[in-house]
Amino acid sequence: xxxxxxxxxxxxxxxxxxxxxxxxxxxxxxxxxxxxxxxxxxxxxxxxxxxxxxxxxxxxxxxxxxxxxxxxxxxxxxxxxxxxxxxxxxxxxxxxxxxxxxxxxxxxxxxxxxx
Amino acid sequence: xxxxxxxxxxxxxxxxxxxxxxxxxxxxxxxxxxxxxxxxxxxxxxxxxxxxxxxxxxxxxxxxxxxxxxxxxxxxxxxxxxxxxxxxxxxxxxxxxxxxxxxxxxxxxxxxxxxxx
Numbered sequence: 180x181x182x183x184x185x186x187x188x189x190x191x192x193x194x195x196x197x198x199x200x201x202x203x204x205x206x207x208x209x210x211x212x213x214x215x216x217x218x219x220x221x222x223x224x225x226x227x228x229x230x231x232x233x234x235x236x237x238x239x240x241x242x243x244x245x246x247x248x249x250x251x252x253x254x255x256x257x258x259x260x261x262x263x264x265x266x267x268x269x270x271x272x273x274x275x276x277x278x279x280x281x282x283x284x285x286x287x288x289x290x291x292x293x294x
Numbered sequence: 295x296x297x298x299x300x301x302x303x304x305x306x307x308x309x310x311x312x313x314x315x316x317x318x319x320x321x322x323x324x325x326x327x328x329x330x331x332x333x334x335x336x337x338x339x340x341x342x343x344x345x346x347x348x349x350x351x352x353x354x355x356x357x358x359x360x361x362x363x364x365x366x367x368x369x370x371x372x373x374x375x376x377x378x379x380x381x382x383x384x385x386x387x388x389x390x391x392x393x394x395x396x397x398x399x400x401x402x403x404x405x406x407x408x409x410x411x
Contacts, residue, residue: 187334211397222298222385222402223337230397267336281327281350282400284336 182206185268185285194294198255202268202285205249209270209283212244214253217265217287226266227253258292265289296320298403300386306409312374315406319367319388326363327400328371329385337385337402343369344391373408381410 185202192198200214211230215223229235232246241254251270255262268285299318307313319326324345329337340359342350345366354361358377363369373380383405389398 183336185336220404220407222387222404224402225399228397228399269336280325280342281339282337284338286334287336 180205181286182283183268183270183285186288187286189289189291191291191293192258194258194260194292196258196292198258198262198290198292200253200255200266200268200288200290202251203249204251204270204283206270206272206283207249208272210273211271212242212251213269213271213282214240214242215267215269215284217267219264223267223269258290260292260294263291298386298388298401300384300403300406302406303404304407304409306411307376308411309378310375312372313376313408314370314372315384315386315408317369317371317386317403319369319386320401323388323390323401324366325389325391325398326369327387327389328361328369329387329402331383331385331405333382340371376408376410378410381408383407 183204213228214226216226217223227242229242229244232244235242239256243252265287267287269282271282272279301316326343328340331337341354341361343363361371385405386403387400389400
């Protein structure tokens, strides 16, 4: 079993919809939780990161972390066609741990927002 | 500010041939990473450098893969000989060195898409 599990989709929604993307993980040492967006034939770019548990909001994007359930989510409000991309969750541990310094990624969810 | 630069962007070779990828990180970033991304999968770390030192190469298949980062700036990843299963995207990323309790973003290059025939 992989350390980070993510439903690959694909997910297709109409413009303006609320999108929910999720990942589960098994490594309790993970402390940093990231969401990356990757457009076709491009490298991943960081959308948001959260340290430990809690919520974080940035414009139309909200990230949630529930460490007790080992479950993280990304919500996209008022989705736009320009949001169409692959969304990757990624995690790493704190300094001093074996999982620090490298990102462990989920498989990625392919999202299409159609006009 | 220029991002992470990788070349070539695309490479097609026949199996058993050697191939090399080059990466130039963001200026001032002393940590450099090579990731492998198979189709439909997330990136997986191959090797991480702090300056010139490879501090994590546990996932690098050392029988055919090698990497170097001379002078602690740009880096080269080599495969010799290439196999069909090596067809993938090879991503380079860079970041500042993080202190305890802090987060330093990894910035990714566009990747090199390798096709082995």
